[in-house]
Amino acid sequence: MNKSTSAAPARRSDATRRAILEAARERFAADGYERATIRAIAQQAKIDPSMVMRYYGNKEGLFAAAVAIDLKLPDPASLPRDEAGRALVTHFLTMWEDNEVLTALLRVGVTNDAGAERMRGIFNDQLLPLARRVCPDPEQAPARAALVSSQLLGLALTRYVLRFPPAAQLHPEEIAAWLAPTVQHYLTAPHPGV
Amino acid sequence: MNKSTSAAPARRSDATRRAILEAARERFAADGYERATIRAIAQQAKIDPSMVMRYYGNKEGLFAAAVAIDLKLPDPASLPRDEAGRALVTHFLTMWEDNEVLTALLRVGVTNDAGAERMRGIFNDQLLPLARRVCPDPEQAPARAALVSSQLLGLALTRYVLRFPPAAQLHPEEIAAWLAPTVQHYLTAPHPGV
DNA sequence: TCTGTTGGTCAACGTCTGTTGGCCACCATA
DNA sequence: TATGGTGGCCAACAGACGTTGACCAACAGA
Numbered sequence A, B: 001m002n003k004s005t006s007a008a009p010a011r012r013s014d015a016t017r018r019a020i021l022e023a024a025r026e027r028f029a030a031d032g033y034e035r036a037t038i039r040a041i042a043q044q045a046k047i048d049p050s051m052v053m054r055y056y057g058n059k060e061g062l063f064a065a066a067v068a069i070d071l072k073l074p075d076p077a078s079l080p081r082d083e084a085g086r087a088l089v090t091h092f093l094t095m096w097e098d099n100e101v102l103t104a105l106l107r108v109g110v111t112n113d114a115g116a117e118r119m120r121g122i123f124n125d126q127l128l129p130l131a132r133r134v135c136p137d138p139e140q141a142p143a144r145a146a147l148v149s150s151q152l153l154g155l156a157l158t159r160y161v162l163r164f165p166p167a168a169q170l171h172p173e174e175i176a177a178w179l180a181p182t183v184q185h186y187l188t189a190p191h192p193g194v
Numbered sequence C: 001t002c003t004g005t006t007g008g009t010c011a012a013c014g015t016c017t018g019t020t021g022g023c024c025a026c027c028a029t030a
Numbered sequence D: 001t002a003t004g005g006t007g008g009c010c011a012a013c014a015g016a017c018g019t020t021g022a023c024c025a026a027c028a029g030a
Helices: A014-035 A038-045 A049-056 A059-066 A081-097 A100-111 A113-134 A138-161 A165-169 A172-188 B014-035 B038-045 B049-056 B059-066 B081-097 B100-111 B113-134 B138-161 B165-169 B172-188
Strands: none
Touching: A014 A038, A014 A049, A014 A059, A014 A100, A014 B014, A014 B100, A038 A049, A038 A059, A049 A059, A059 A100, A059 A113, A081 A100, A081 A113, A081 A138, A081 A172, A100 A113, A100 A138, A100 B014, A100 B100, A113 A138, A113 A172, A138 A165, A138 A172, A138 B138, A138 B165, A138 B172, A165 B138, A172 B138, A172 B172, B014 B038, B014 B049, B014 B059, B014 B100, B038 B049, B038 B059, B049 B059, B059 B100, B059 B113, B081 B100, B081 B113, B081 B138, B081 B172, B100 B113, B100 B138, B113 B138, B113 B172, B138 B165, B138 B172
């Protein structure tokens, strides 16, 4: 993985670019959009604030570059339909535990419209297609995917952002034991009627 | 309800104080803590920014005064144990629909530590006691309350803050039909084991 | 060796922020 | 009619913000 997948030539400044992105993710994840200042990001990356502007144009561009992410959701065709719930929950948990991009995205999405738009895009492009394949009636897929995302993002919110102590202390396996049936239910159970 | 419940004397400036609080709630709910500037709040309340300082000390004090809230959760003793889930979900939905304080609290809690602390306090003082009375083993109450809050706050997040279209368009009754069993399950179902 | 490009620093700009203090108008009381 | 408090506006402060452009050092190809 030395060469990038794209054909972009290696530049001498790649290390600096990476340092900026890394610092940006950390500050956005910890502080949100407004309080993650370019000056603070530059200081953490040990470079001058003007470098951020040169490489990423402006703060919005930096944010966009910092939170590009692929959820790498499992292929629905590759797993039994009745295990989709557990697979989704454990996948989200591990993604969230070792990837601060997701926390950054959530923190920023709540107060910044570009961030919220990014989250809606991820929902549409990554979770919705999975729901369309898994749930019984494709017409219900958007609503079912929304329910799933409400439970998964709600867990991330209380555990990683608001840090409710009981939510933060729950063991991952216990979370999976509780949430997997819920998510499975939202995906495949018959519509409860109104 | 002309006289307040406390014995504080009526002041000529009470209308202004109310206008400030109202504008503050609206700005905090729409913009979050940092972007809800005192100047913007003052402009919306049609008064001078310095009045905000005189009446509420500083921005933190204004926020604290603006988001003081009682969830008015139903008394667990007054409802059948197996209807707690539905009661909680419908109560939260109506509270959230016509009270922008909750949106303000959520938006601010995500990026401001005082806001997060306030949310933890509400969780501890209002949801946790209810869980202690409803769920079978009081020792599990914190974890069960955390699960409930993850689902309820997750719904608020996707519906009112991030505004995922399918989540925002769901009919309240349909939300209740889906979420009530989940919440009921988190509160009273036997522990799923690890 | 000369030259153009690239990586990087420094100092400053205009603007916006929370916050402060001075000043004026009103109103109740004496 | 004087007087003290209350409600309100105005102008300014110091600091932080995103952003810009001038300037310097190192390296590549001729």
